[in-house]
Structure formats: C-alpha cells, structure tokens
Amino acid sequence: MNDMVVKIEDLYKYFDGRCVLNGVNLSVPRGCIYGLLGRNGTGKTTIIRILLGLEPATRGATELLGAESNRLTARQRGKIGYVAEGHHLIQNYKVGKLAQLCKNLANQWDQKFFDHLMSTFRLPMDRKIKKLSAGMRAQLNLALAMAINPELLIMDDPTLGLDTIARRQFLELAIDLIQKEGRTILFCSHILSDVERIADRIGILRAGKILVDCSLEELKRRIKKLRFIFADKAPSQLHLNEIINQQSSGREMILTVANWNQQKQAFMETFGPASCSEIALSLEDIFIEC
Secondary structure, three states, X not given: OOOEEEEEEEEEEEEOOEEEEEEEEEEEEOOOEEEEEOOOOOOHHHHHHHHOOOOOXXXXXXXXXXXXXXXXXXHHHOOEEEEOOOOOOOOOOEHHHHHHHHHHHOOOOOHHHHHHHHHHHOOOOOOEHHHOOHHHHHHHHHHHHHOOOOOEEEEEOOOOOOOHHHHHHHHHHHHHHHHHHOOEEEEEOOOHHHHHHHOOEEEEEXXXXXXXXXXXXXXXXHEEEEEEEEOOOOOXXXXXXXXXXXXXXXXXXXXXXXXXXXXXXXXXXXXXXXXXXXXXXXXXXXXXXX
C-alpha cells in the first residue's frame, strides 16, 4: 500500500499567462494531518482543485490514494471526503433530501454514524439548507463528508465565516473524528490558530512555491526570534545566513533566523551583546515573519 496519500511533483499552473503554481512539490503520508498555509491568491484552492481533478494542471503530476488525479475512478473518489470553502450546498433542498441524495451517490454510507453526527449537531432534517446558519451548514458539510468513511479528508477553509463558538465546536469534532479513525487530512485555513490546534505537519506556500514543509514541532524548533541588547548601538548589518527578519533600534536588535545553532550564536557573540533572550513564537507569528 502506498504510504503517500497525497503526492505532488513539479506542479505548474498558469492563468492567462500568470504563474500561480511554480514547481510545487508536496507529499502527505498516511495518517498525517497536513496544514497548508498561504496568503490569499497564493494558490491553495488551486492545488486542491487540481488534486481533485476539477482543474487541469499546466504541467506536473498529482496523485491521490496512489492514482493520478485526472484518472480517479468513481470507487477511488468514494474514498475522498471534501469540505469546500463556503459550504455551497443545494440551497432549496431540505437537509434530509440532500442526505438521501449523497447516500444514493456514495459507494458506502454509514447511516448510524451520520445519524450520530446529526444528533450531535442537532441539525433539523426537515429544514431547507438556505435556512441554516453558516455554522450549521459547516457541520452538515462535515457530516456528509464523514458519512462515506473516507480514507482522505480534504478541507478548504472549512471554518471561514464561522463565529468563535461555531469554529471551536467544528474543530473539536473534527479533531475527535480524526484521532479516532486515524484518517489522512489535507487542511487549508486562514485562521492559523485553527491549523496549529489540529495539524502535525505544515506547508507554507509563497510566490507559487512551497517555502516550508516540515512537522509543526520542527518548524517551531527551526525558527527562532531573539532580542539582543548591546552596550552601544546595535550593528546595522549582519553577514549571517538564513536571516528571516531583522529590526534594529538604538541598542536593541530583534532577529528572526532559521536553523539557529551554536555557530550562529558564536558569530553573534563577537558583537558583544549585553544580553540575549528568546521571544516565543506561535504558528501565526512564524507565518507572518516568513
């Protein structure tokens, strides 16, 4: 069995002559919860659409569950759950009618599990989709995606537009389902605290390329933000590798650097700092710094 559930090799995508994806390489192993980050317009949704076979690639190869994205069979698609941004469901359908439609189209359907989720969410089966709140539509979308018992769950900004309580409820259930079933997740979100709560591996997309691809623990270990205080004015220029950000004001220097080690520390000590302290970074802080 292929251990890589999602595989992307040298992926390029152009829109009207503009390069959106510029040689993206990415792999998601089985059982991983992968958080894909990037600013608006960096191509996160485009990657997902290409992976699902909804958008052609200009060049490169993409695979899901060991099969080429543009050659997925109905049986293979039945193993993939998808929670889309905005939760665009059939507005005039009642919840029960939409659930029956999805059940009829699914390769397999766990009615007991679906009923359990509907009870947990307290979603009314006889209410039209357009009458549901944004949070209820998100919960319904997740329930429909999970009822097919997917091997792979892809979520594209699933909590966008939800209030704090609805977002927390959605994520707690998603975490619970993921941990119990050991599924593979590819998860995009603009809310980095959400990603930090559930992802165990992080990818950062910038200028059409994957800038970072590592575990969350490794990312936090590799990126350090340090405050140096000098006896006199802080040095204006540092010939130091892998500086992400540098700010100086008077005697103070704030330095964000990748792969901080003893050699870099020894180099900084040649400037004779009076003190050095580390500033704790969240995933959001690291993303902004990068």
